[in-house]
Amino acid sequence: MKRILVTGSAGFIGFHLAKLLLEQGFEVIGYDGMTDYYDVNIKRERHRILAQYPRFQSQQSMLEDYQALTQLCRQQRPQIIIHLAAQAGVRYSLENPRAYTDSNLVGTFNVLECARELNVEHLLMASTSSVYGANTEMPFNERQPCDTPLTYYAATKKANEAMGHSYAHIYDLPVTMFRFFTVYGPYGRPDLALFKFVHAALNGDAIDVYNHGDMARDFTYVDDLVFGIRQLMDAIPAAKDQRHTTTPLPNDSLSPAAPYRVVNIGNSDKIKLMDFISEIERKLGMTIRKNMLPMQLGDVPATWADAGLLQSLTDFRPNTPIAKGISEFVDWYRNYYGV
Numbered sequence: 001m002k003r004i005l006v007t008g009s010a011g012f013i014g015f016h017l018a019k020l021l022l023e024q025g026f027e028v029i030g031y032d033g034m035t036d037y038y039d040v041n042i043k044r045e046r047h048r049i050l051a052q053y054p055r056f057q058s059q060q061s062m063l064e065d066y067q068a069l070t071q072l073c074r075q076q077r078p079q080i081i082i083h084l085a086a087q088a089g090v091r092y093s094l095e096n097p098r099a100y101t102d103s104n105l106v107g108t109f110n111v112l113e114c115a116r117e118l119n120v121e122h123l124l125m126a127s128t129s130s131v132y133g134a135n136t137e138m139p140f141n142e143r144q145p146c147d148t149p150l151t152y153y154a155a156t157k158k159a160n161e162a163m164g165h166s167y168a169h170i171y172d173l174p175v176t177m178f179r180f181f182t183v184y185g186p187y188g189r190p191d192l193a194l195f196k197f198v199h200a201a202l203n204g205d206a207i208d209v210y211n212h213g214d215m216a217r218d219f220t221y222v223d224d225l226v227f228g229i230r231q232l233m234d235a236i237p238a239a240k241d242q243r244h245t246t247t248p249l250p251n252d253s254l255s256p257a258a259p260y261r262v263v264n265i266g267n268s269d270k271i272k273l274m275d276f277i278s279e280i281e282r283k284l285g286m287t288i289r290k291n292m293l294p295m296q297l298g299d300v301p302a303t304w305a306d307a308g309l310l311q312s313l314t315d316f317r318p319n320t321p322i323a324k325g326i327s328e329f330v331d332w333y334r335n336y337y338g339v
């Protein structure tokens with residue numbers, strides 16, 4: 001079975017992905033700096049669960065520590081790298097842009113260097129729906145130009161896409177970039193809406209609702225998301241000189257110049273924020289107090305994924321209904337925090 005390096009393995013998505021890969025018999029090497037952007041205990045707990053699988057090993061180091069990263073790569077020689085570690089969060093990038101420069105630009109450059117040196121079969125890296133920025137044509141598809149990032153977070157992820165493309169071209173390195181759309185589910189991030197809303201509701205606090213509730217998101221359940229990643233591992237972008245053997249997909253984002261493509265992983269369903277909150281209230285059996293606030297700087301009113309390319313490549317489309325996903329999250333939250 002193949003050996004996969006997963007960066008950000010103690011993170012929300014990295015944890016779920018590593019678990020799925022381990023359950024399927026892969027060897028997983030986790031790499032995570034356990035940053036204190038949010039509660040480190042939940043990151044430790046995720047790694048503790050992964051450590052119960054004999055084929056899991058991990059290293060706690062930062063991506064910026066090139067020595068540590070290359071040493072691990074040279075020892076373990078993973079065939080595939082899935083790069084999820086990043087300074088995430090749209091709003092925090094207004095406060096601390098340097099963290100994004102260090103983790104997302106320098107860190108991703110170091111991962112690219114390792115992938116090049118190892119000549120991996122496939123490098124897969126996380127981008128975000130935030131790169132669609134000020135685009136208004138919906139649903140968002142991968143062939144749309146997106147040159148209007150509204151936050152520095154989005155700008156670093158857009159830069160990662162460009163960096164990935166250049167390495168794919170120069171070194172013939174197959175690279176897939178995922179654009180994720182608002183991922184949610186058990187062991188989720190404490191800085192994201194669902195966690196914050198449930199936490200506040202159970203403490204009797206009010207929640208902050210931006211743009212007076214006039215927002216919509218394409219919420220993607222984490223099990224769907226990591227299954228999509230798993231399927232895309234096998235959809236290796238073809239090198240330019242090998243393309244004559246396959247029929248091109250009409251909706252492909254494959255680069256004309258490199259073995260490189262961008263793929264949305266989203267639910268292709270736009271959920272209104274107020275409907276999302278109502279579903280949480282229904283599950284909790286209570287009404288949540290709300291502070292209705294104006295739009296925040298850098299926020300976008302809506303996201304909505306065209307998941308047609310994902311489906312063409314993998315025969316899979318995320319399909320967990322929001323009520324089920326919220327229910328799973330709330331059950332996990334109550335059990336984990338004993339409330």
Ligand SMILES: NC(=O)c1ccc[n+]([C@@H]2O[C@H](COP(=O)([O-])OP(=O)(O)OC[C@H]3O[C@@H](n4cnc5c(N)ncnc54)[C@H](O)[C@@H]3O)[C@@H](O)[C@H]2O)c1
Nearest residue numbers: 008010011012013033034035062063085086103126180183
């Ligand atoms: N969760 C979402 O809704 C969402 C949406 C779009 C894109 N993404 C992207 O998906 C990826 C995973 O996101 P997540 O939600 O799991 O976030 P997360 O914050 O839970 O996980 C990221 C992990 O990376 C680690 N990390 C951060 N900087 C590091 C560094 N410099 N060196 C080593 N480790 C470092 C952190 O400790 C953390 O465990 C990120 O690249 C994020 O930008 C997430």
